[in-house]
Amino acid sequence: MADRAASEDLTEVQSNGNGAAREFVEEWRDVAYNCFSSGHKFCREVCPVMQVTRDERHTPTAFHANVVAMEKGHLSIEDVAEDYVHCTMCGACELRCPNTLFTGDFYRFRQRTVDVVKAARALAVKEGIHQKDWKRWAELTDRWGNEPVLGWTKETSGSKVRAWAAGLDIPTGGETVLFADCEAAFKRPSVPRAVALILREAGVEFGLMDQQWCCGGPMWETGYVEIAHKMAEHNMLDWRKTGTRRVICLDPHDYITIIENYPSLDASFDEFEIVLAVDEIAEQIRDGKLRLTTPVERTVTYHDPCRLNKRMGVWQSPREILRAIPGLTFVDVDHVTQWSYCSGAGSNLGVAKPELTAEISRRRVAKVRELDGVDTLVSACPWSERPLTEQGEAQGIEVYDIFELVAEAAGFEV
Amino acid sequence: MAVALLDSVVDELTAICGPDHVFTGRSATFNRARVPAPFPVHKWDEHVPSAVVLPTSAHQVSEVVKMANRHRIPVVPRAGATGLTDGAVPLRHGIVVDVKLMNQILDLDHENRTVTVGPGINMLKLNEELRKHGYIYPDNPASYPCSLVGGRIGTSGWSLIGARYGHTRDLVISFEIVLPTGEIVRVGDGGGRTVRKSSSGYQLKHLFMGHQGTLGIVTEATLELVPRPEAEFSAFFAYGDYMDAWRATGDLARSGVATLAGVVLFDEWKLAYLRRDDEAYIPQPESIKGVIACASYGNADEVRIGAKRLLRIGNASGGVYLGDEISQGDWASRHDRYATPQHGRTRDGQVALMSWHCEDASIPYSELPAVREEWHAIAAKLRERFDMFDDWGMFAYTNGAFKPWGDYLTEIDIGIWETRWDEETWAAWVDAKRELARVSIEHGGSISACHGSCREGEVDLVPAELGGGFEVMKTIKRGLDPNNIMNPGKYLLDQAYEEA
């Protein structure tokens, strides 16, 4: 990603900028100025964090203004590191920004708020400013290979990451592998089991990685870049070791991490094809290879996971899948309205600020309750399902993963 | 830099608003000194508040203001901070009262067709809720997705569809405001929270419309509920000559079509600018020198009949209908139309990230062609001197509510490459703003149709525009704010105290 501009017209970073801070400012000043100079703030009311805190320090536009302020010597990373924790990296801000939505494609210069937040968090880590639980999370991820999604003491090692597949007799490696992320593999094993069963039903041949590690996404997102690189390099090595060319991701977080971050680490990345499970399954249904015949008598609405909908523009496949499930009454809320929805789970906000995640997901589930007759909220992202399920229990709404419902409709019990 | 408040003052604020809603840190204060561009980034640290509070009730606001008044500490209200005349900039530091947490819908009165809200609510978000009941609150500025009701009152805003539904002053029925001495009062046309028309006493609602935070802090507002439109119609017409387009604009605005929501005239500079990057205009031939957009809303049958009349007027005036794709797509984009920095071009045509400055006078219809010439000349002179200014063209929008034929919100958009600011270029810019304002007044207009006129340069001419009215303004200010604590430094109102 090359968006560093010639800097002849920009003032020098002031004396408080040390090496790392100066590099940060130099890399991000144009993107930051692209926001700062417009001051639109169209991001504010779609931002899930701002909808709760209403604190201007947490606006996406403040995340850019801070870069300008750092360049002018008004603020330092010490002043703002904690502010940058207040973000789920849902991407609503940068999509809703006119700089992206109206002219980002024309100029090939879009607003990049998520990347600015990542870079600011990485700078904080580099400067020794840690969020206590993010640091602990990173250390355990580094030690175990997968994120400590079962709590601080229950080991989530690479050797246990296939436990969900017990009894399914899935081979190791091969042309196609199913990548089942930390949260799904350890915390919600019904999701990878469902995906495995329906892929097999559709006749898709696939294996599992020899030893899958975390995709690295949360490490990039919380500033622990070296650990992220280690994870990514391990996973690509594992794919090559077992002859894998095609990776199916059931979790949008894994998918976006792999397609956005892995290519720059590996000159031969083009030998891999990375596939979203929702796209794969929608195609299998469309082609008649996966037949859904068991009625699922529920009235559902769909939660657009942020990384699918806002970050990648994927909203059609899940709806196509839901409409193919017999017995299901689907009450849709359009995906543009959902640009301002979020579960609050993204970028490990729930680890650093659990009350904030809980409030964001409480509001999300409250919106479900406003829909006539809806008893079930369906998501397509295991990370979102943890806080949504907790809030759903409190508000009388059941929360399912889309693949759990598809498996049920295909006649499986998961 | 910010002036530190006494610890005892911060303690008092904390006692009033709670520890989670009082901030004095650098990030909290610097990020609440900022407003939209052109922002004097080279002078950012001169206007940083000393503390920020996020109150949750009128009572808290009142207590904060009373305390500040006792200690003679400046208070600056802040809602969305998207205003284009720096109303929310704390010129004298002090306490910023940020009302964003007061964003609840408090009451929906179906019988009398009103909704009562906190000042921190945004119109788009409000309308997402109102839609469930078949209503719309049609206050529709370019900042529709981000400006907040409190700020709309503070600036007396303008709405894109105001010709049909009225502007902020017409849509806000009454509101509650904390005066500079801390009293909480409700103002409307007269009394009565939901009364639209009264002749009882002074019409105080209008006094507090557009006060730019100098007369208090709005803590609640009762708003008009309008039936959600069944239908929308928009039409864009092209003309080979600006004067033809100007004449047709008048014809459309005077048509008497009841569903007409607005007419917008684009001049040839604006079209040249749009041809830089707008997919609707790139394919348009160079021979087009003026475009008109008009739109209407309402019941489907009425909109259809009115639309036919508008199309007949467009055709008869020599306009070429630009087709549904532009008419519908471009209109939809005007509900939240902000310029983006990439529009900027240096003299040699290179893209430079420029901020958007929008000058927004009210100009009588008859004067539009002349003002246009003079304004472009001012912009051209700026660009000639400094390769950091760019003329982004002009719009004229119907400005009157319900009877949209008299004057026009006349806008020249100027791109400014702000990283190049220095004392000389800033001074040249301020001079240019003063010149633009002078032209407006000389042609019988007003310096601002919707933003307010507080910024450097333009503000110098406010006394000239208002004449004896400015003396009345000063008297009111001194009477309501005896210690000049409420947003001091705005609108030359310090003069009220120098004389006293």
Place this chain on the structure above:
Amino acid sequence: MLGFKLSAQRPPEPERVADGVVSRFEHVFEVEPALMTEHVRQQDIPNWDFQRIVDSRWEHLAWMHEHFADSVISGEELLAELEAEQPNP
């Protein structure tokens, strides 16, 4: 191709359509890249992301219509009606 392939993310060569404007994909315009070489440089945007922005814009505009009114009346249709209403010369 259902999934992501890196080599499928590079945009095709541009064709010039007007002063300062090029096109690489049907009905989508872009700035002449030479205009973004001095003061601000273009980003390396993969095709999937480019398409996401284009699609999102149209989806957003459709959403805005629906946000303000239940239906949109077509000027082209009304013009045809007006023409039909005209008595033949």
